[in-house]
Amino acid sequence: MIKPGAVVVHLCQIQVKSTDLTKSAMTTKDKTRAFRVLQLTDPHLMANASGELLGVNTRSSLNAVIENVLETHGQPDLILATGDLAQDASREAYRVFGESLKVFSCKSAWLAGNHDDTDKLRQVAAQYQADHRSIVQGGWQIILLDSSVPGKVLGRLAQSELDFLEQMLTQHPELPALVTLHHHPVNIGSDWMEKIGLQNRDAFWEIIDRFPQVKIVLWGHVHQKHDLDRNGVRLLATPSTCIQFASKSVKFSVEDKAPGYRWFELQSTGDFTTEVRRALNFEFELDQNSSGY
Numbered sequence: 001m002i003k004p005g006a007v008v009v010h011l012c013q014i015q016v017k018s019t020d021l022t023k024s025a026m027t028t029k030d031k032t033r034a035f036r037v038l039q040l041t042d043p044h045l046m047a048n049a050s051g052e053l054l055g056v057n058t059r060s061s062l063n064a065v066i067e068n069v070l071e072t073h074g075q076p077d078l079i080l081a082t083g084d085l086a087q088d089a090s091r092e093a094y095r096v097f098g099e100s101l102k103v104f105s106c107k108s109a110w111l112a113g114n115h116d117d118t119d120k121l122r123q124v125a126a127q128y129q130a131d132h133r134s135i136v137q138g139g140w141q142i143i144l145l146d147s148s149v150p151g152k153v154l155g156r157l158a159q160s161e162l163d164f165l166e167q168m169l170t171q172h173p174e175l176p177a178l179v180t181l182h183h184h185p186v187n188i189g190s191d192w193m194e195k196i197g198l199q200n201r202d203a204f205w206e207i208i209d210r211f212p213q214v215k216i217v218l219w220g221h222v223h224q225k226h227d228l229d230r231n232g233v234r235l236l237a238t239p240s241t242c243i244q245f246a247s248k249s250v251k252f253s254v255e256d257k258a259p260g261y262r263w264f265e266l267q268s269t270g271d272f273t274t275e276v277r278r279a280l281n282f283e284f285e286l287d288q289n290s291s292g293y
């Protein structure tokens, strides 16, 4: 039986370092307040510091979002980075991401997206102690699934990922759970994005439907905000920290909304609040005529 506030971390290499536990341990006082989780998604960083995506410097937009997090919400207890951390799949982009997060005092967990090189991402994530697959903290279980498929934009969960999901949920039926992946596991009403979502979503939902403790399914990839419900499970998507895709679009199209992030306040009862915020005072000129990214 895991008590609220206890910290159990499953790392990629199945290692648990005592320093991680000490760093993340919550005080008695902290147990009574919400577990605060920050989601940053799709920063699309590049090795080149002046690299732009459709006219937006992705390092500058990420920094503007981080500045807004610190001004608006302050320090989180955990950061979830839900894929497309790099646009160019470079080791340098992952290093820049890790360095950017050093203004936060909590640990982070990184997922791969379709633009990432999973092996490189995991190697650099390990250097920043961000290679977590499952986290038990603040009375919740957070499960991260890799839906990336090498060379493809669409997503798929390998059988090993589905088995991992089932195994983790079986281990902690007493804890409310947040499950996160890069690709959207439901139709979001956008024709071009429907083709690049999670392909084997039925297998994913077959597992989720058997575990009533799952409260939240969270993803990146779509560069836009969604807040849906499926049989009592909140389905949430979040703006990118760089460019935004137009919602309900038939073909690829972008819109000039500001970069953003999602914030959660999770209670150990399973109740929670969440909101999306966008970077204030970030000026950019979006190339609206591009046919892809």
Ligand SMILES: [Fe+2]
Pocket (backbone or CB within 6 Å): 042, 044, 083, 084, 113, 221, 222, 223, 240
């Ligand atoms: Fe993306």
